[in-house]
Amino acid sequence: MSVRNTIFQAAMEALYFSGSHLLLRPLIGGVGAIVTLHHVRPPRHAAFQPNRLLEVTPPFFEKVIRRLRRSRADLISLDEMHRRMTERDFKRRFVCITFDDGYRDNLQYAYPVLKKYEVPFAIYVATGFTDHVGEMWWLALEAVIAKQEMIAVRLDDEDRWFNCGTPQEKQAVFEHLYWWLRARKTEDELRHVVRELAARYNVDTSKYCAELCMTWQELAELAADPLCTIGAHTVNHVILAKVSDNDVRAELENSRAVIEAALGVRPQHLAYPVGDRTSAGPREFKIAADLGFKTAVTTRPGAIFKGHGKHLMALPRISLNGEFQRPRYARVLVSGTATSLWNGLRPINVS
Ligand SMILES: [Zn+2]
Numbered sequence: 001m002s003v004r005n006t007i008f009q010a011a012m013e014a015l016y017f018s019g020s021h022l023l024l025r026p027l028i029g030g031v032g033a034i035v036t037l038h039h040v041r042p043p044r045h046a047a048f049q050p051n052r053l054l055e056v057t058p059p060f061f062e063k064v065i066r067r068l069r070r071s072r073a074d075l076i077s078l079d080e081m082h083r084r085m086t087e088r089d090f091k092r093r094f095v096c097i098t099f100d101d102g103y104r105d106n107l108q109y110a111y112p113v114l115k116k117y118e119v120p121f122a123i124y125v126a127t128g129f130t131d132h133v134g135e136m137w138w139l140a141l142e143a144v145i146a147k148q149e150m151i152a153v154r155l156d157d158e159d160r161w162f163n164c165g166t167p168q169e170k171q172a173v174f175e176h177l178y179w180w181l182r183a184r185k186t187e188d189e190l191r192h193v194v195r196e197l198a199a200r201y202n203v204d205t206s207k208y209c210a211e212l213c214m215t216w217q218e219l220a221e222l223a224a225d226p227l228c229t230i231g232a233h234t235v236n237h238v239i240l241a242k243v244s245d246n247d248v249r250a251e252l253e254n255s256r257a258v259i260e261a262a263l264g265v266r267p268q269h270l271a272y273p274v275g276d277r278t279s280a281g282p283r284e285f286k287i288a289a290d291l292g293f294k295t296a297v298t299t300r301p302g303a304i305f306k307g308h309g310k311h312l313m314a315l316p317r318i319s320l321n322g323e324f325q326r327p328r329y330a331r332v333l334v335s336g337t338a339t340s341l342w343n344g345l346r347p348i349n350v351s
Helices: 002-018 020-028 058-070 078-086 104-116 137-147 167-182 187-200 207-212 216-223 245-263 282-290 306-310 327-335 337-342
Strands: 032-037 094-101 121-125 150-155 158-163 228-232 269-271 295-301 315-319
Touching: 032 078, 032 295, 058 104, 078 094, 078 228, 078 295, 078 306, 094 104, 104 121, 104 216, 121 216, 121 269, 137 167, 137 187, 150 167, 150 187, 158 167, 167 187, 216 228, 216 245, 228 245, 245 282
Parallel strands: 032 094, 032 315, 094 121, 121 228, 228 269, 269 295, 295 315
Antiparallel strands: 150 158
16 A cells, blocks of 8 residues: 555656646546545644544645635535536536545534635545444554554464564554455454454454544534535445445445434435445445435545546545645645546546
């Protein structure tokens, strides 16, 4: 992952300094972009922050929003994006701002900025997180590695030992275990390994939701603002590709029903948890379409092209990544050029 990031960064730097992202834009920049965010919060200063790519600081967020406001792109809601895609109204470039999971810092730090610049936005809610019963397993993994010098993990029925004394070792162990977990065939297996590890090292996996995620009351405060769209993001934040057809259907339907019951609005838009190619593919796109969602977003990187009008259940997004918080990156990212390069110049990738 870090190798990919380095290449990506180099590609973005080259594009930025050559100015070619602006020249290429009409060709590969697409008709718009959907931006992904998770946390917006003040930086922490720990050396070991493996999940830092999921957070940007409030000043960086404001810079990006200000820059977008001054750009020629329209900042629009998901419903308006859907209208433009289905009516093929591509007169003006658009940007949608979206947040995944339902973190409290969205209300605390992002919302005042969105309000100030009158920017429509969407929050994709995993209802188990809002109920404060979800398992944020990637944070439990981080916490175990952060506090131990050495850990034993049960992998493929044997205990394996890992040194994690230094920040570099911690990072390496995190990446190894994270991708090992992501390679498990089922979500149950993944969760089981993390639960066992957390129990062994006294990490409370249940505390993160209450600490980090909004309550229904806080979410209702946001949902009351016409700028805000609430989307679905499953109940248990499972990697859908690792569960049965019935479970995929249940996760999508139930999250929609719970949100409707709690907030009085039926979500029309969906984000697949994790959302990369290994988490959501043609089966998930089909089920989302069958259930009548108007749009569904992945985390596959890319701008939106006219052709995505036929693939509204598999929309790519552009992540505002905490590793790339230099303001000039925002322009490159939102131009779509860097992510098109990332995709090997295949603008539409829905397989
Ligand atoms: Zn998520």
